[in-house]
Amino acid sequence: MTDDGHGARAGVRAGIVATGSELLTGRITDRNGPWVAERLGELGVEVSHLLLVGDRGEDMAAALRFLASDGVDLVVTTGGLGPTADDLTAEVVATATGRPLELDEHMEKVVGDIIAKFADRLRWDADALAAANRKQAMVPHGATPISPAGTAPGLAVPPHPERGGPTILVLPGPPRELGAMWEDALATEPVREVLARTSPYTETHLRLFGVPESEIAATLRDVGERTDLAPLEITTCLRDFALEVDLRHAPGSGKAAAARDAVVEEIDRRHGRAVFSRTGQTIDELLFDLLDGQVIATAESCTGGLLAGRLTAPAGASAHVAGGVVSYSNDAKADLLGVPRELIEAHGAVSPQVAEAMADGALARFGATVAVAVTGVAGPGGGTDAKPVGYVCFCVRTADGRTIARDPVLPGSRGDIRERSVVLAMHLVRRVLTGE
């Protein structure tokens, strides 16, 4: 992670508060905070703190006080907007911004109509329903309600009328509702006022595969010795075994653009072959496009179906995925993929020869135009000196005879080795299809 942070304090800063006691047990991982952070980043807003707090009014209030004292311009809260007693966000935000709660009659009707549909499921009686309805239609004085995607309205609350402080955007906890309400939330007057003070960054997204982060760090250090990189914010981050290098800067800065060009040029010069995307496209998206007009089949041993699972994840995958065989046992390799038993005996189930035969079998059995085979030692047991844990054999072959084969030793745990094998296999398919 490289983040020079120069000048970053000048822009609009935000804090995020995700509420929900379940987030503090460690059982549930908060998805809203990272999602909101990524959206805010795209808008040119810098997130300085992300807080997870339980469903306790005093903890939420403390979090809001902390962010106000830290001087953020915007706070986004998620969760705690439901109809029950432990849903406290609106009340806490009303108190924090000195804006008494008032019944919003339009919202009362909107919420009433929605709750009526859920009434049977909630098994509430009429009084409880009316109370829940009223509770969810209470809006801090001067705030803008945001129509619900589920049952709970959101709120865009301007700063405290005397003390000032951050604008607070209050959104529900279910990720689907949060996502559905986001655009409406950005369009509210209080949020628009904050966003008017920012300008989206100019961004460049490079994606590299097969280069260690340390090499990119060395490249960046070398460029930095010749060129002033201060006006540029450089983030390198390893995600899904690919190295993401993101460069961003305030729009219109000639110095920043020159610094960006110097970095991109040097990365291209040293690591050009490893750059697989310049648009931020993921390997999944790239491969989906490349497979247009192809028919792909998989033959998996150590990855156990994860590669096929990933190829079939996008909607529309059935247009190019025929299927696959998970040949976990030797019998399955022979019976379902036609791998000769003597080949397995001669070279072992984990061998370049067997990977090749698996790819041939998948091509033939599925009538595919391209097949990808993976067989390896995922561990933790089963390793030998010659074929240690992490030794994985790949073969990608097209019906017209193009082949790429690899047999690296991959690092990490059993899960890492399986996941990394899936990603490596996808990149090998990409290379066969692009001829790179």
Place this chain on the structure above:
Amino acid sequence: MTDDGHGARAGVRAGIVATGSELLTGRITDRNGPWVAERLGELGVEVSHLLLVGDRGEDMAAALRFLASDGVDLVVTTGGLGPTADDLTAEVVATATGRPLELDEHMEKVVGDIIAKFADRLRWDADALAAANRKQAMVPHGATPISPAGTAPGLAVPPHPERGGPTILVLPGPPRELGAMWEDALATEPVREVLARTSPYTETHLRLFGVPESEIAATLRDVGERTDLAPLEITTCLRDFALEVDLRHAPGSGKAAAARDAVVEEIDRRHGRAVFSRTGQTIDELLFDLLDGQVIATAESCTGGLLAGRLTAPAGASAHVAGGVVSYSNDAKADLLGVPRELIEAHGAVSPQVAEAMADGALARFGATVAVAVTGVAGPGGGTDAKPVGYVCFCVRTADGRTIARDPVLPGSRGDIRERSVVLAMHLVRRVLTGE
């Protein structure tokens, strides 16, 4: 989420600070915070706040001040312990606790030996190495260093000698290092002093499948009308499509034990068939045990290999997983699983009849003792009135002829439907094998 929180403030409270600017871009999801939270929960420590902050000294210091003012007894920090300039945690913690940094000569040698091994990879010269070495061996006065699992030592730092405040446990960011150092960290004097003031909760873990959260909520409300549930902390949470009901209370309370018994009894009475675990065991762990001595094969369409991928996730899965076929196309269903083409034409690829034929095919082709077949409309396209998006047909069949078949309409997105189908399939296998 139900969390009555009664009396919870009495025990030892902790805050967690995860550092790393990459956590605030939304690109990387923090795994350390939830992991530490779960570990602390097991020790009877209540986590009140989890903060993610960037690699900026002032932001980290603000987070520590906030937690100190909130009165927590323990702060656990993760990350920011590396050798480079943006690794600031030790310095910030030293300032916050009023404990000047001092060189620990023993740790200097430990770190030096480790760094020497990495020197080539890091491409540093001798001076940079010595500086990094010294930096990582600096320990706040009176703190206990924790030997590194990677390159960075941890620190257990007692409260500020005059002002008091929390004990701070400083751990590295890489999850593997964090996990490897956890037991040593708990054994340090400053952490032991904090933990001596707590006692692990008495916990009961129920796991249910196929009951909506709202029904459990209604059951809990009804029990609460007859029995005082105040001494009990009840958490219900949906994870991996199973409902987790966790009951915990301070040890030795008769009232709490009676409340717990009342809750368990009523859940058993109303939802007993849905309870699949009373030990906290996951469906994966349960199924792994149940499959001992069996040979399982999968036949997947809409789940695209995810079910096989999950069955092969645990080490040792090869003892009972033969393999599977991902028959995404109709040809694959016919050619690789022997599903009669006329059956597909008559009933459609998504039909109970085809699911049954897929299971039969998997049993035969893999010589399995139990086979599980899944075919469905994952969407977002492809739905009809008769077979809408989410309609999924399951068939589990054993070689000796026991069968369970289901064809529900599952809610959610394409991804949800696929994941939910995997979990439902695993539960159906469990039911066939246990005869429930």
